[in-house]
Amino acid sequence: MDTLQALTNSFESRFGDPMRASNSFSYPTCAELDNRSAFPADIAASLDDWGLPRYYVPASFGGELVGFDEPFHIMRLVARRDLTVAIGHGKTMLGAVSAWVAGADAQCRAVATIVLQNEVVSLALTEREHGSDVSASSTYATLMADHYLLNGEKYLINNATRCTLVTVFARTATAHGGRDFSLFLVDKTALPMSSFSVLPKSLTHGIKGADISGIRFNNAPVAADAIIGGVGRGLEVVLKGFQITRTLCAALCCGAGDHALRLAARFAAQRQLYGKTLGSLPIIRRTLGQACADVLVADVVGLFASRAINVLPGQMSVISAAVKAFVPPRIEFAVESLVDVLGARAYVDAEGEYVSFAKLLRDCRLVSMFDGNTVVNLQALMLQLGQIGRRRGQAEPRDASLRALFDLGAPCPPLVRGQLALSSRGQDTIVSSVLDAKGKLSEMTGVAEDVAKQLQSLTGFLIERLIEVDLFFRDNVVPARKVGKPYFDMAESYCKVFAASCCIQAFLYNRGRVHATLRDGAWLAECLTHLLDPARASYETLLQNLDVAVRENVLISIFPFSLARELAEEVHP
Numbered sequence: 001m002d003t004l005q006a007l008t009n010s011f012e013s014r015f016g017d018p019m020r021a022s023n024s025f026s027y028p029t030c031a032e033l034d035n036r037s038a039f040p041a042d043i044a045a046s047l048d049d050w051g052l053p054r055y056y057v058p059a060s061f062g063g064e065l066v067g068f069d070e071p072f073h074i075m076r077l078v079a080r081r082d083l084t085v086a087i088g089h090g091k092t093m094l095g096a097v098s099a100w101v102a103g104a105d106a107q108c109r110a111v112a113t114i115v116l117q118n119e120v121v122s123l124a125l126t127e128r129e130h131g132s133d134v135s136a137s138s139t140y141a142t143l144m145a146d147h148y149l150l151n152g153e154k155y156l157i158n159n160a161t162r163c164t165l166v167t168v169f170a171r172t173a174t175a176h177g178g179r180d181f182s183l184f185l186v187d188k189t190a191l192p193m194s195s196f197s198v199l200p201k202s203l204t205h206g207i208k209g210a211d212i213s214g215i216r217f218n219n220a221p222v223a224a225d226a227i228i229g230g231v232g233r234g235l236e237v238v239l240k241g242f243q244i245t246r247t248l249c250a251a252l253c254c255g256a257g258d259h260a261l262r263l264a265a266r267f268a269a270q271r272q273l274y275g276k277t278l279g280s281l282p283i284i285r286r287t288l289g290q291a292c293a294d295v296l297v298a299d300v301v302g303l304f305a306s307r308a309i310n311v312l313p314g315q316m317s318v319i320s321a322a323v324k325a326f327v328p329p330r331i332e333f334a335v336e337s338l339v340d341v342l343g344a345r346a347y348v349d350a351e352g353e354y355v356s357f358a359k360l361l362r363d364c365r366l367v368s369m370f371d372g373n374t375v376v377n378l379q380a381l382m383l384q385l386g387q388i389g390r391r392r393g394q395a396e397p398r399d400a401s402l403r404a405l406f407d408l409g410a411p412c413p414p415l416v417r418g419q420l421a422l423s424s425r426g427q428d429t430i431v432s433s434v435l436d437a438k439g440k441l442s443e444m445t446g447v448a449e450d451v452a453k454q455l456q457s458l459t460g461f462l463i464e465r466l467i468e469v470d471l472f473f474r475d476n477v478v479p480a481r482k483v484g485k486p487y488f489d490m491a492e493s494y495c496k497v498f499a500a501s502c503c504i505q506a507f508l509y510n511r512g513r514v515h516a517t518l519r520d521g522a523w524l525a526e527c528l529t530h531l532l533d534p535a536r537a538s539y540e541t542l543l544q545n546l547d548v549a550v551r552e553n554v555l556i557s558i559f560p561f562s563l564a565r566e567l568a569e570e571v572h573p
Contacts, residue, residue, distance in 0.1 A: 001408035001513055004073045005561055011077050012564035014050050018081045019353070027356035030082035034359050037208040039162070040085050047078070047089055048118040056093045058100055059414070061112035067412025068244065072251045072306035076299075076555075079255025082356075083363035084207045086252055087370075091158040093248065094371075095121030097241040098167050098183050101420060102229030107185060114165050122163035124154035124215055125238065132376065134181075134235070140171040141184060141222065148172075148222045150184065153199070155214040161198045162211045164189060169234055181234035185226045195220035206362040240420040243316035244309055246324040246371045250302030253331035256364040257295035258556045263357055264288065264338040265550045267345065284341055289539025291334040292546045292556070293530040296523070298327045299557045300506045301499050304405060308430070310412040311405040313419035315427050318384055319498075325377035326495040328368035335364050378491040382478045384424060385494060389470030391426035393435070401429050406509040408559075431494070434462050434501045440508055447521045454525040461532055462500050469494045496531045503527050506558065514558045517545055523558065 021028040025043050033040050055071045057063025065071060071093065079086035092115060099111040115121060130136040139152025150170060154160065166186050173180040188196065199214030229237045265288060268279030278284055305323045309316060339346040339361070345354045346361065368374050404410055438459045442452070472490045507514070507524050514523075522541040529537040546556065555561040 001510075001559065003411075004069065004408075004559075007070060007074055008077065008555070008561045008563070011050065011074060012562075015046070015081070015564065017564050025081055025085070027081070030085065031355045031359055034084065034208050037203070039088065039209045039211055040082070043082075043085050044089050045118075047085070052078075052089065053092065053115050053118055056096055057112045057115050058108075061108050062116060063112060066310075066414055068248070068306040068309040068415070069303055069412060072248055072302060075248060075251035076255045076258075076302070079252045080258045080555075081255075083252060083256055083360065083367075084209045086255065087158065087207055087363075087366075088210045090248070090252075091123075092121045094241070094245045095123045095159075095163065095165065095167050097244050098123070098228050098237050099185065100415075101240045101244075101417070102233065102237045103185075104225075107226075107228060111165065111185065119164040120159050120162045121165045121167070122157060122159040124157050124160065124166050124168045126156055127153060128155040128214075132373065134169060134238070135178075137169060137171055137181065139168070139217065141182065143172070143224070147224055148184070148226075150186070150195075150217040150220040150222050153214060153216040155199065156202060156212055157214055159211045160213040160215045161201065166215065167228070168217075169238060172231055172234075178235050179232035182231050183228040183234040183237055184222050185228060186220070186222055191220050194218070204366075206364075206366045208362075236422065239317075239422060242371045243320040243420055246320040246377070247302070247305045247309060247316070249367055249370055250298060250305065250323050250327040252367045253327045253364065254295065254299050254302050256360055256367075257291070257298060257331045257334055260335045260338050260357065260360055260364075261288070261291050261295050261546070261556055262550055263354055264291070264341040265546055267354065268341055269547075269550070278341070285543060286539065287337055287340055288546065289543050290530065290534070290537075291338055292542045293527050293537070293539060294330045294334040295556050296542065296545075296558055297499050297503060297527050297531065298331055299555075301327055301502045304430075304502050304506060307405055307412055310415050311401060312427075312429055313415060314421050315424040315429060316420055317422055318381065318388070318424045318428060319430065321377040321380040322495050322498045324368075324372065325374050325381065325491070326499055328364075329374055332364055332368060335361060375488075378488055378495075379478075379483065381491045381494060382473070382483070382487055384426075385469065385473035385491065386477070387426040388424065388428045389472075389474040392428070392432060392466075392470050396427075396432075398429055398433055398436070402433055402505055403509060405430075406505040408510050408513055430505070431466065431498050431501050433505055434459065434466060434497065437462075437501070437504050437508075441504070441521075444508075444511070444521070446519070451521045451525055455521060455528070458500075458525060458528040458532060459504070462497055462528070465493055465532070466497050469497065500528050500531050510559075515545060515548070515560050517541075517548065518558055 015025040016023040018026050020026055024046055054064040058065045075086055075090055096111050096115055099108050127137055141148040141150050168184045168186050171180055172182040195218055197216050201213045204212055268284055271278040305319050308319050346357050438456055441455050469490050511519055526539055526542050549556045553563045
């Protein structure tokens with residue numbers, strides 16, 4: 001946790017108060033760029049100067065990346081200022097991750113050199129005619145004597161125009177199977193100019209300044225040794241890379257949630273209505289409380305799921321799908337709900353304090369589509385929950401893994417390449433931890449009797465919900481086509497149990513690190529109730545914590561990460 005606070009201090013001192021227009025990376029600056037659909041090139045360059053690309057490169061290849069909680073945390077800080085910047089800059093991680101997953105050492109060193117030189121790397125995966133169905137991709141690579149010729153078009157590709165290096169997903173066989181595809185590292189600067197062309201930037205409703213364009217190949221020569229992981233492993237490598245990037249997408253949501261909730265809470269505290277502040281009205285308090293619960297739970301889920309990349313890599317096929325299916329829809333809903341607090345200022349505050357909200361509202365709707373949409377991730381979960389349910393309850397040691405994962409005082413071990421897998425083989429450490437949680441919670445001292453009873457009751461409810469999910473998927477085979485609503489409902493229930501389990505373990509292992517006002521456990525009871533029975537939820541502790549976060553300018557989180565002081569001296573205008 002000390003490392004994360006040090007990163008926060010470094011980042012925030014470099015970029016200053018985002019409310020201050022004269023700071024280079026500010027809300028007003030980003031809104032003005034968005035109005036012109038202009039890429040935030042100067043801000044991206046300042047992030048390069050600060051050293052962000054170093055957190056995209058593993059330490060073993062010269063970067064700073066060890067624990068994935070660090071790029072998660074940094075990207076959350078970037079995203080709370082602007083999603084276009086976070087998505088545009090963070091795309092390099094998505095472009096490079098396939099090399100870290102399966103590349104030869106020489107390939108990894110080459111990619112690392114490019115990233116550490118602040119060059120942009122992209123992933124060219126989707127196509128105009130096929131959308132999310134990458135198995136239908138028609139871009140193909142033909143083997144010649146000692147190289148491949150690449151032909152086809154990739155469309156709606158983030159940074160297709162700006163990138164130096166692009167990882168291209170292309171067909172290398174026509175056997176109509178998962179081994180028909182390979183991944184190629186393509187250096188655009190090494191290609192003949194006649195062998196490729198970039199497609200115009202698309203006009204988008206959200207992230208208007210991002211380089212969402214495309215690239216077309218016409219007999220582009222690519223060396224045979226540019227294939228990542230070997231011929232026919234393209235789909236496998238992409239899916240393993242997505243286990244990392246889907247998880248890190250939660251950082252985008254957490255940053256957006258902090259930004260939106262902070263604006264709404266500040267407005268509610270200042271706006272006078274009927275002789276009192278807007279924030280004192282019960283309906284507004286409830287709206288703020290619900291949004292706060294969603295932001296705090298998303299923060300916990302994202303932070304510890306990012307640590308799971310290092311600690312539980314063999315289970316990331318389940319963890320990443322649960323994170324991606326759960327976090328973006330919750331934050332999108334929370335941000336939408338805050339329109340009821342801000343009213344017209346959510347749309348028309350063209351030059352005032354709330355100028356960034358309308359942009360944020362548009363931008364955050366896109367995150368759920370990245371790296372597989374919500375339906376895709378729920379279906380990915382369904383395919384594994386049967387085996388997980390059948391293995392649930394089998395005796396297996398969990399305490400060491402849980403401590404390594406959830407104790408923020410423990411450094412993350414380096415990710416061992418090759419440990420990511422397409423299936424968890426029935427392992428489900430985080431969710432299974434709820435089976436022991438009642439006993440561990442009962443052993444905690446200093447918890448008020450009423451809160452302790454609530455936690456025991458809620459944990460029992462969680463176990464019942466988990467048993468229901470396990471039995472459903474043990475008894476019902478997921479159909480290949482026309483998956484019915486009950487399957488999606490049960491997969492969503494699993495995601496809620498997953499999120500609740502993360503919250504419980506985060507509290508058990510970090511009680512002394514959370515905000516002092518949260519150490520009595522009332523926040524946990526409120527968040528669990530919000531997840532399991534929202535109609536009965538109370539949000540008083542969460543609202544008090546929100547007030548503190550806004551007043552003292554700390555991240556909206558269960559952990560007290562201090563941000564740049566508002567109205568501080570101008571920095572790097």
